[in-house]
Amino acid sequence: MNLNLRESMVKAVVDGLRKAVVYLPIDVKNALKKAYEEESSLAAKAHLEAILKNVELAERLGAPLCQDTGIITFYVRLGARFPGIQYIESVLVEATRKATVEIPLRPNSVDPFTGLNSGDNTGRFAPVIIWDGVNLESDSLEIVVVPKGGGSEYVSTLYMAVPSKGIESIEEAVLDAVIKAGAMPCPPTIIGVGIGGTVDLAMHLAKKAATIRKIGSRHPNPFVAELEEKLLRMVNDLGIGAMGMGGKASTALAVHVEYAYRHPATYPIAIAFQCWAARRAFITIKPDGSYTIEQ
Ligand code: SF4
Structure with a gap:
C-alpha cells in the first residue's frame, strides 16, 4: 500500500501508541524484576509477581498492560527540514482517535465542568501536545508518546x-x-x-x-x-x-x-x-514517511 506522508504519520503515531500501551520498556521491566528479587515483604513480592505476569500476558495477547491507558501526551521535537510540519497537530488528534478504536484505548478525556467524556481521548487541549524544541540540522520528526495513568x-x-x-x-x-x-x-x-x-x-x-x-x-x-x-x-x-x-x-x-x-x-x-506501568515510545519519522519506534 502506498501512503502519502500525512497517512504515514498517522500510521506511525497509532503504531507508537500501540507499542507504548502493550509493551513495557525493558529498563522498567528489569527494574521491576530487581525489586521483586530484593523485596522482603511477602505481600509486596506477591504484587510484584502479579505485575510481572500481567506484563508478560499483555505482550502475549497484544493487549494494553493496564485498563487505564492514560491521558495521551506527545512530546514533539521538530526537525527544521521535515516536510510535514503543517500536518503535525491534526495527525496527533486523528491518530489518537484511531488508536482509541483500534487498540483500543480507554476514553479518558472528560470536560472538567460537565464531566462529559468525549469518547475518543480528544477535546480542548487533548491529546496533550508539548512542543519540545527544534533540531535545525534534522529532516526528521521525533515524537515521544507517553500514555500516563490517572x-x-x-x-x-x-x-x-x-x-x-x-x-x-x-x-x-x-x-x-x-x-x-x-x-x-x-x-x-x-x-x-x-x-x-x-x-x-x-x-x-x-x-x-x-x-x-x-x-x-x-x-x-x-x-x-x-x-x-x-x-x-x-x-x-x-x-x-x-x-x-x-x-x-x-x-x-x-x-x-x-x-x-x-x-x-x-x-x-x-x-x-x-506508576509501574511506565509506558513510552520514541517515534522517528523520516521525510519519505518511513519510521522507527523504540522504547
Ligand atoms: S496509575 Fe498506572 S498502574 Fe495504576 S491504574 Fe493508573 S495506569 Fe494503571
Whole structure:
C-alpha cells in the first residue's frame, strides 16, 4: 500500500501508541524484576509477581498492560527540514482517535465542568501536545508518546520552598509527597523531581524526568546523580512498598532529578509520579514517511 506522508504519520503515531500501551520498556521491566528479587515483604513480592505476569500476558495477547491507558501526551521535537510540519497537530488528534478504536484505548478525556467524556481521548487541549524544541540540522520528526495513568497524575504536586532552606527542602518535599501519595500512584513508581526555574518549568522538568528518562541512566551533574540515589534510598526506607503492601525495596524504582536556574526569591520543587506501568515510545519519522519506534 502506498501512503502519502500525512497517512504515514498517522500510521506511525497509532503504531507508537500501540507499542507504548502493550509493551513495557525493558529498563522498567528489569527494574521491576530487581525489586521483586530484593523485596522482603511477602505481600509486596506477591504484587510484584502479579505485575510481572500481567506484563508478560499483555505482550502475549497484544493487549494494553493496564485498563487505564492514560491521558495521551506527545512530546514533539521538530526537525527544521521535515516536510510535514503543517500536518503535525491534526495527525496527533486523528491518530489518537484511531488508536482509541483500534487498540483500543480507554476514553479518558472528560470536560472538567460537565464531566462529559468525549469518547475518543480528544477535546480542548487533548491529546496533550508539548512542543519540545527544534533540531535545525534534522529532516526528521521525533515524537515521544507517553500514555500516563490517572493514579500517578493525581498525586503529582508542586511545592514552593523557602529559598534559604536549600537542599533540606528538597528532601522534605519528596518525602512529604510520597507519604501523601501512599498507594495511589500504583507503586513501585518512578519519581521525577523538577527543581528551580518557574512553577511551570519545574513541573515540565519533573514530568519529563519521570516519564521519558530511562531507569539506570545517571544525571550528568555528579551532585544531582548523588542526590537521586540518596532520595531513592530515603523513599524506599519509608516502607510503603509495591501497591502499598509494605517493604523496603519497592516503593520506587528510581528518582530522577532535573533542575533549572531560579529567581533568588523563589524555589519551586515539582514532584511528578509515574506508576509501574511506565509506558513510552520514541517515534522517528523520516521525510519519505518511513519510521522507527523504540522504547
Ligand atoms: S496509575 Fe498506572 S498502574 Fe495504576 S491504574 Fe493508573 S495506569 Fe494503571
